[in-house]
Amino acid sequence: MNAFAISPAQLYSNTPSDFDFKLESLAQEFSTLSEFAEHLAANVDIVFPVIHGKFGEDGGIQELLEKANVPFVGTPSNECLRAFDKHNASLELDAQGFLTVPNFLVEKDKLAKSQLEEWFGSINLNKENGKVIVKPTRAGSSIGVVVAYGANEAAEKAEGIFSEGIDDKVIIEVFLEGGCEFTAIVLDVGTANNSEPIVLLPTEVELQSSISSDIQEDTIFNYRRKYLPTQQVAYHTPPRFPAEVIDCIRKGVSLLFRHFGLRDFARIDGWFLPSPATSLPSSENGVKFGNTEYGAVLFTDINLISGMEQTSFLFQQASKVGFSHSRILRTIVQRACSRFPSLVSSNNAWTALSRKMQSAKQAEIIQNVTCKQKAFVIFGGDTSERQVSLMSGTNVWLNLQGFDDLDVTPCLLAPSSGCSSHNQDLSKSSRDVWTLPYSLVLRHTTEEVHAACFEAIEPERVEITSRLRDQWIDYVKEAKAVVFIAVHGGIGEDGTIQSLLESAGVPYTGPGPIASRTCMDKVATSLAVDHLASYGIHTIPKDVRATEELLKSSLVDIWNDLKAKLQTETVCVKPACDGCSTGVARLRCPEDLEVYANALRGKLPRLPANCLSRAHGVIEMPVPPPESLIFEPFIETDEIIISNKSRNDSTRHLVWKGENEWLEVTVGVVGKRGEMHSLNPSITVKESGDILSLEEKFQGGTGINLTPPPATIMSEDALEKCKKCIEMMANTLGLEGFSRIDAFVNVRSGEVLLIEVNTVPGMTPSTVLIHQALTEEPPIYPHKFFRTLLDLAFARAD
Template sequence: MLNRKFKIAILCGGPSLERGISLNSARSVCDHLYSDQIDVIPIYFDHRKRPYQISRAQLYSNTPSDFDFKLSETAKPLGENAFHKLLKSADIAFPVMHGLFGEDGEIQTKLEKASVPYIGSDKNACKNCFDKYRANELIKQHGFFALPSTVLKIHEPSKHKQILRDFFSKHNLERAIVKPATGGSSIGVHSVSTVEDAITAARTIFKKRMDTRIVVEPFCKGIEFTVIILENRFGMPVALFPTEIETDYSQNQIFDFRKKYLATRQVIYHCPPRFTDKIIKKIQIQAEQLFKVLGMRDFARFDGWLLPNGNLWFSDFNPISGMEQNSFLFLQSAQIGFSHSDLLHYIARNACKRYNLNFPDIPPKTKSKKQRINIIFGGKTSEKQVSLMTGTNTWLKLRKSSKYEPHPYLLDIDDKTVWRLPYSKTLNHTVEEISEMCKKAKGAEKRLKPLREDILKKLSISEPKGLANKETFAKRTTFYPGHMNEELFIPEKMTIEKFIKNSKYIFIGLHGGIGENGTLQKILEKAKKPFNGSGSYASKLCIDKYKTGLRLQNLEKQGIYVPKKYLGKTDELLKMNKAGLNKFWKKIKYEIESASIIVKPPDDGCSTGIVRMKNPKELAIYLEFIKNRLPAIPKFTLGKEQGNIVEMPTNKPEYLMFEQFIYTDRVRVVKNKLKWQKISGWIEITATVLGKGKNLKAFNPSLTVARNSVLTLEEKFQGGTGVNITPPPQSHVEK
């Protein structure tokens, strides 16, 4: 059939606790595979494994909860015949479900029974990898080093204490890990120091029905790493540059869900790792061997540890690696010249070859006269990691534009230095990581070049570009998806003044500081450089929540209400003793007419430093964190209401704003049903307005659902966590 698109069915969702991450992976795959030649068919499985055909737009819900209840009310799951017919309409399926149903071999079994070609490892390989205890025993049998482990079963509670006592005693343990045998993303993983703690952790896992089997193993004292393995066109596995994971393991901390999916300085990724070349080679060789031992196909991610004695322990095997925009899969592949699209085309093309399918020959991209846009993000504010997310997403989206040619630039944490970034340096997960990589890039390249060439040779790709033959790359006019299309160059350092001078159009992706307070806008206005967003006057006003509140006063007739606020000078508050704070607390309670008060810096965003308080004692604790410039307030420090870590400002704020706490209706999604408890009639929303002057358009608002008193950083930006219902349900909110 002429002009027929090649169709890929994207399978996402599922019953596991990682289903939110699956959505993130699905939309990333969709973003980078969908084209004029390739169509994608998203199929979503709910928590009962019932399939629904959903639109590509629905993939952009933040978590399954955002639309699960809508599906249950407005759509019917596909019956078995309809499901098989839909699968058969696609040329190949791509499961991107993590955990149960997606990585345990079940969906692979369904696809094989229906004779549907699919990308990824087969059912037997998935079964080999999925159960952590069985996988550990399997690699031992094949002569690979592994730590000892034992299993607790849900139906044998009377044996748990003795099993744990024997295990702790036999291995002389001072610390152990207790985790679901088939879990992922560190969900349900506990670090314990005693048998009693291990019993408590096991009971918690079983009580929450996370699993029916629990693995207990010694805490590994070493350096954590993760490595991506790709299968080349000859069916041979090729390990990429591993990523070293640097984090604090003291006080029973682990590399947990928050550290994995929320960009903070609690974890640092080093890719390539700070290991010797010999250790890197050793990791790659063993990973490639294990890929074959486990019978895997197409791609995978292995997690492991480098022990002090030089041993390697591969502790976790993931048949379906996470595929978020800056995931390890894309971060590691970018180091050798793959873009997101290049990599996914490479994986899909090799999988199609296995089934004798003709993957489409994508017409090469040609250099054309597009409008260059320089995207700047980063900076030194507490919102810099969110700025990195904004900048990266904008850059990746605009890369598919037929009109614009986006280029990423990092504003360093001094707010003065700017780096022009290559693809390979843009995907690190924090501003600080990218800054360090840029500063060390020139010296690191001599070491990395031969290691990169070795990987490319194994992948059977013979056209590395950029640093090796920069002149040739610059002269190229065609770029082929599935090949090495990204120029590898040393990041270019410049002043912010030079960046502005050399830019024809600037997209501001900065949050807070000079990017939102009117400073950069005023400079660009003076230089007559076009930029996105509001001008300097509106920016300067809107960044200050106190001044914005004053500007919006007395508009009740127009339906605009502003909570009462009070501004306190931080230095004066820090000087107050207990009696002084008590007096101040009484004063602000009277001034803003509220017993429960929200405290926040007036010019920071992204939930930075925002806390609900009920007494002066909590204010005193909060001020200690401000005084000592501590990066975060641990959860429950300020009482039970503070159920999450509160990220604090990077610099001491000049003022603190005290504001009425607004009681909202309690909204929850429970078992695919929307639960709405009427309290005040107020709800929290977020809305986007697009346009200029009088030509403005407001998009559908999102109803934001906070678990506790304050919408947290996690709920706003952590993958698979927050609930944003868009648009709000008309059953409760008028259109």
């Protein structure tokens, strides 16, 4: 709970732990929160709080700002406190005549099993196995939300929440079987203190059970499903509910916004139960709001600060009515300004200036429409990396929109397994390219985007979908555009797209066809740099096996053969032509190999955490399985631990024994062919096993990146030698534009051991590439970085 003023470059750190190693030298610390509030009062016009959960939505930060007379966006402190507590809000809803979910409050050290069992009986729920939801009363993002069966397990789960320190109050709710979850964004478009809530079209959250028999998961909208792309969740805006139900939701959200005294914006979640609501105890006392001809509408959670990731509900729903990301945020801030007399004149001036600039901009566009350079950002595809590709492409597209001289169009390279709900023949759709309007991009998976494409067009237009090999490339060529390739793996990195564009004379970002083909094949990559050993560049021995052979052979014999050939006791397995940590696992015994082989045989989407002999996180698997696998000796490195804060020390420390001199790094390279420049290497701390998980690589708020490696771990001389080795590899492989090289580095000598090269690296907001660009002198911000990559493509075309 200390406040720091940080540089804009540090905003792209992944986790709070990331900041711990930068704050001392790069940030201004305030001795108290009061001093921080005084600083804000003297230096800012208005504050936009985006702290989720405690202190952000419970009135904490709002009270601090109110005491210092600092204007801020959002709901006042007392109203936040009143709405944030789920139990108190439920009581308020019931008192105001709304249908509510039956619930039972449990307070820390006050759990009475007999009373809990009585509650189960009072709502006709079996106390032995009745299904309930257990969740903290004051937390967000589905943190601590679990399913329980029966009173005993519910009590155990409640105690677990207490012991983890998430909250000291827990509510146990009836599990709404057969219900459909929804969420609705509400905007206050009134002026000054006159509230006028407008509810956008709600979103239905459709959850599907895991298709894997080995993974038993309840279908709840948990943290992983919220913030990582998954085909277990689909979003429908507007919901697939009757019009009367949607009207009821919007009316109810508006009433709640007014009743709780909310301001500017909020998100309210709930459930639609298609069955009659007479079974709910809260409907016994007369007519309740939420009863409709088609079923019951119940409101369960009030979120004072909606999520603001690029594809969050706020932006999804706003895009349906024509709002871009920047426009909806500007609208919210301007609404907040109208409540503060000191900002009214500024706000009016801002609005007038905005209109003037917009008019001038429109006139300039009309005058110079032919001068705009067209750019197409292509993402998606077939591989296991297609979801990260969507995240990367979305990030690139949004960042490039700020340039007035660019006309940027997002494009989806369709997945081959797409819209099964449609009758179209999609057997060859992996070569289809769709140009997308704004609102269709904001989805969590390529399959969702693809399905939305079919829903958005007339049936007779389906046949004219552009083909990659002819119409789309001809279209790009005619527009004299450059293509920003953000398709990870598959035809995005094996040289296919590059060859097609090159033969058509269309400029594009990244390396050419030959370099792409070489780097896609990990064995070919090793062979290409094998002669550089005298310069300190080394490769890892490899054994390549066909997946089909693996599944048909004796796994014990294969294991013994691998140990003998690779001279190792521990093996690293990975797809021969894939990346993104997909299918990468550490195997220590024949039983581990059997678990891995069974996952391939069963086409499982993931290996659950800790299913191998050594503890590990969830391992995403390639589906369908790859044609071949690479086995390598597992390179042992000393674990880097982020120490916990002690009572006498408020800071965290790096703990690294240094017994093994090798560490894993990832390095971005940028520039012209033969003149590639190495960015600062990053050490990414693995927090849940030996292999970086998908979360640690791409999910915002996870993964700790140390960029550059701290001097306590790696000397300046070793760092410079490492960067020179990386540049030599990049130039030897013929890389250009930008790529990412993963390697082990000797922290004493700076020599490197090549792991792999990614010619289309991740470009999501939380990826290492963004961090590294920001550590350059001067910092390169994402929009400038992506523009630089386009300019390199332009230059190459010239």
